[in-house]
Amino acid sequence: MNLWQIIRRLVPYVRPYRSLVAATLLLTLIGAITAQVNPFVLRYTVDSVQRLLAEGKGLRAGMPLLLLISLILLTKELINIALEFGQKFFGEEIRIYVSSALSQDAVRRILSYRLGFYAELGNQTGRLQTRLDKGVDSLMKLVQDMFIDILPLLANAVVALGIMFAASWELGLVALAVLPVYFGLSYWQAYRLSAVRRQMRKLREDKNHGLLNLIDSAVVIKSFVREDYEEQKQNFLQQQLRRAQLHMRKTNFLFDGLKSFVEQLGVVFIVVLTAYLVLAGRMSLGAIMFHIMLFHNVSAPIRQLHRMYDELNEVHTYSEAFFEMLDAPDAVEPSGPVLPTHLRGTFELRHIDFTYPSGTQALHDVGLTIAAGKTTALVGLSGAGKSTVINLLCKLYQPQHGELLLDGIPLAEYNTHALRQNIGLVLQKNHIFKGTVEENIRYGLMEASREEVQQAAAKAFLHEQILQLPEGYETDAQQLSGGQQQRIAIARLFLKNPPIIFLDEPTASLDAVTTEQIKASIDALKRGRTVVIISHSLSQIVDADFAYVLQQGQVVESGTHRQLYEHDGAYRRIFDASARSLNIEKIAQTMTL
Ligand code: ADP
Numbered sequence: 304m305n306l307w308q309i310i311r312r313l314v315p316y317v318r319p320y321r322s323l324v325a326a327t328l329l330l331t332l333i334g335a336i337t338a339q340v341n342p343f344v345l346r347y348t349v350d351s352v353q354r355l356l357a358e359g360k361g362l363r364a365g366m367p368l369l370l371l372i373s374l375i376l377l378t379k380e381l382i383n384i385a386l387e388f389g390q391k392f393f394g395e396e397i398r399i400y401v402s403s404a405l406s407q408d409a410v411r412r413i414l415s416y417r418l419g420f421y422a423e424l425g426n427q428t429g430r431l432q433t434r435l436d437k438g439v440d441s442l443m444k445l446v447q448d449m450f451i452d453i454l455p456l457l458a459n460a461v462v463a464l465g466i467m468f469a470a471s472w473e474l475g476l477v478a479l480a481v482l483p484v485y486f487g488l489s490y491w492q493a494y495r496l497s498a499v500r501r502q503m504r505k506l507r508e509d510k511n512h513g514l515l516n517l518i519d520s521a522v523v524i525k526s527f528v529r530e531d532y533e534e535q536k537q538n539f540l541q542q543q544l545r546r547a548q549l550h551m552r553k554t555n556f557l558f559d560g561l562k563s564f565v566e567q568l569g570v571v572f573i574v575v576l577t578a579y580l581v582l583a584g585r586m587s588l589g590a591i592m593f594h595i596m597l598f599h600n601v602s603a604p605i606r607q608l609h610r611m612y613d614e615l616n617e618v619h620t621y622s623e624a625f626f627e628m629l630d631a632p633d634a635v636e637p638s639g640p641v642l643p644t645h646l647r648g649t650f651e652l653r654h655i656d657f658t659y660p661s662g663t664q665a666l667h668d669v670g671l672t673i674a675a676g677k678t679t680a681l682v683g684l685s686g687a688g689k690s691t692v693i694n695l696l697c698k699l700y701q702p703q704h705g706e707l708l709l710d711g712i713p714l715a716e717y718n719t720h721a722l723r724q725n726i727g728l729v730l731q732k733n734h735i736f737k738g739t740v741e742e743n744i745r746y747g748l749m750e751a752s753r754e755e756v757q758q759a760a761a762k763a764f765l766h767e768q769i770l771q772l773p774e775g776y777e778t779d780a781q782q783l784s785g786g787q788q789q790r791i792a793i794a795r796l797f798l799k800n801p802p803i804i805f806l807d808e809p810t811a812s813l814d815a816v817t818t819e820q821i822k823a824s825i826d827a828l829k830r831g832r833t834v835v836i837i838s839h840s841l842s843q844i845v846d847a848d849f850a851y852v853l854q855q856g857q858v859v860e861s862g863t864h865r866q867l868y869e870h871d872g873a874y875r876r877i878f879d880a881s882a883r884s885l886n887i888e889k890i891a892q893t894m895t896l
Contacts, residue, residue: 304623306615310449312626313442316404317450320397324450327393331455334386335462340379342466342596348372349589394451398443405439405625412629417636418699419660430508431628432515437507438625441618448611448618456604456611463600471586473576474594478601481569485562489609492558493616499551500620506544513537555613562609566602573598637701639716646725647675647710648803648833650696655705657691665691666702667856675710678834680847682874687853689837693805696835697726727801729825731808732785733792740769740783740791741776747795755798763794763824786817793824804828806836810843841881850874 317324351368355361413431421431468475517524517533524533577594580586650673657666665688673679673696681689694700695707698719707714714722735743744756751759756776760766768787772778780791789809796804809825810818822842838844845864852860852867852874860872867874 304626306619309442309445309619309622309626313401313446313449316401317397317446320400323393323397327390327397327451328454330386330390330393331451332458334383334390335455335459337379337382337386338459338600339462339466339597340375342593342600344372344375345596346587346589346593349592350587353588394447397451398446401446402439402443405442406435409435409439409625409629412635415636416631416634418694420631420634430512433508433511434621434624434628437504437621438628441621442625444614444618445622448615452607452611456607460601460604460608463597463604467594467597467601470590470594470597471580473580474573474598477569477572477576478598481565481602482605484565485605485609488558488562488565489612492554493613495554496551497616497620499547499554500617503544503547503551504620504624506540506547510537510540510544513540562606566606569598569602570595636698636719637715638719639713641712641717642721643710643717643725646802649673649675649708649710650714650833650835651706651708652692652695653706653708655695655702655707657695657700657702659691659700665856666695669705669853669856669858671851671858671861673833673835674849675833676831677848678829678836678846680844680850681835681837681853682844682850682877683853684877686855688856689853690807691856692853693728693807693835693837696805697728698722724799725801725803727796727799727804727828729789729792729796729804729806729809731811733788735780735783735788735791738780739777740780743780743791744794744798747798748800751798756794759794759797760790762797762827763790764820765790765794786813786821789813789817789821790824793821793828796828801832803833804835806834806838808837808839810838810840839881841878841885844878852877 348368352365355365355368464475464478467478513536517537524530573594574591577586577591581588581590652669652671655666655669656664657669658664669688669692671692681692683689691700695702696714698714698717701715709717709722736746740760741753741756744759745751747759748755753776757766760769765787768790769776769778780788783791793809806825810821813821818840822840825843826846836843836847844850847864849863850861850867851858852872854873860867860870860874862870862874868878
């Protein structure tokens with residue numbers, strides 16, 4: 304993406320504020336003209352003072368002159384204050400509006416992305432955050448530079464240059480000759496820095512991603528006492544970043560020095576040339592000050608334009624990354640036109656192949672049917688592909704080959720949001736948002752009343768427990784135990800009341816008593832719905848109406864519990880191993896004693 308394309312992308316964001324942009328430009332343009340007042344006033348002052356001295360007149364004769372000058376300069380400054388205020392304030396207003404629109408657009412886009420997008424390299428949490436923050440910052444600079452600063456600066460320089468040419472063409476030429484040297488240096492500087500800038504962007508993204516990971520992994524790091532190791536990993540990144548930063552600063556200082564040398568060279572030329580012209584009697588003494596100030600009025604905006612040019616190069620890398628994130632190809636979740644009204648919940652998978660974006664093929668030629676209104680169990684060792692089946696049924700991922708139908712219509716043709724309104728998902732560990740218990744349960748149905756929230760909690764056997772907490776439903780939900788959080792997830796489903804429910808090891812990390820209670824609420828939840836359950840808990844498997852056994856991404860057996868058990872295959876082996884792991888014989892002996 305080149306700079307021009309980025310600017311074109313920004314235009315729609317700036318367009319709503321075009322009258323503000325016009326007002327800012329106008330103010331700055333007037334500012335460019337008032338900036339030329341000083342040289343004229345100074346020349347007039349020096350020449351008048353010199354004339355008065357030559358005529359032998361003193362302070363008294365000079366008083367009106369001093370008054371006039373003060374009045375002009377003061378009025379000019381007052382106008383300038385108003386101009387600058389308006390210009391800065393309008394400029395800021397544009398930047399604030401545009402940056403908030405950009406951030407909001409980015410958030411909306413990120414939320415619409417398919418799941419695989421977040422897992423892909425370059426899109427993980429820290430990296431996305433860096434891209435978003437730095438991207439919006441950079442784009443704001445771009446808005447400031449391209450839509451607010453550039454025209455007035457150019458106007459400033461051109462007006463001053465015109466006046467110089469009008470005063471003396473030799474002087475105009477000297478001022479003009481400095482510009483290409485200046486431009487050349489800036490171009491060279493940008494060229495030398497472009498690779499370092501990209502490297503720095505990547506390093507910053509890596510660093511932020513690494514930092515977030517550190518916080519996520521704090522318990523493991525501490526338990527294995529790997530603080531030093533992690534510190535070294537960060538230090539390695541830090542070193543690279545340091546080197547790149549130093550290199551960049553060094554290059555910048557070097558070029559800044561060269562550029563300021565060229566500018567001073569211009570000043571020296573102007574002074575010498577004007578002094579020569581004054582001595583030759585072609586100009587008055589006041590011309591020296593006049594020309595130096597005019598040259599300043601040419602060089603200052605040019606210097607600013609170059610600062611902008613440097614900045615644009617820096618901004619370019621981050622803006623590019625920002626729009627890359629916004630425009631990511633195939634990143635948006637696919638959706639279809641079908642709006643389901645009464646889903647029965649019959650899923651049919653035929654010859655399904657699925658490979659994760661990482662390249663792991665998780666399903667091979669899978670065929671299975673999930674009957675409406677029944678409970679179907681997916682059984683298999685871990686890594687067999689059970690959760691992947693559920694991911695496909697929720698449309699979180701799309702299979703590469705095969706047919707996936709829901710009530711006879713390809714799943715891809717359903718409107719994704721409408722479909723998910725009909726599906727409830729309970730995982731082994733469910734996300735609890737920062738907020739109260741009530742807010743977390745209400746996530747299942749935003750418009751639910753307090754009573755409905757409490758009824759749902761009661762059905763999930765959570766109500767009594769919540770009432771015992773000092774702050775009741777106002778308790779911070781993230782502080783609840785694993786079992787209580789799991790009940791929140793189930794209460795959410797009671798509120799959502801979807802016809803189809805997927806349970807992915809809902810009791811895997813819970814103690815026996817909690818498991819028993821949660822099983823009771825799951826049994827209540829299952830009534831009258833289509834349920835797919837993945838579980839290692841024998842009690843939940845034997846309750847299913849039908850089961851499929853998966854092994855290394857393939858369906859190897861299917862049938863009712865009894866059929867599968869009698870078949871004496873993979874199911875039987877898993878079932879017996881689970882029973883042995885429970886030490887069922889001894890348990891049975893104890894219970895009969
Ligand atoms: P199960 O639920 O039976 O334990 P999964 O469906 O989670 O198995 O995993 C099946 C295979 O797919 C495994 O090899 C696993 O490593 C891989 N896998 C699961 N999730 C992802 C993912 N998000 N990205 C890449 N590979 C994955």
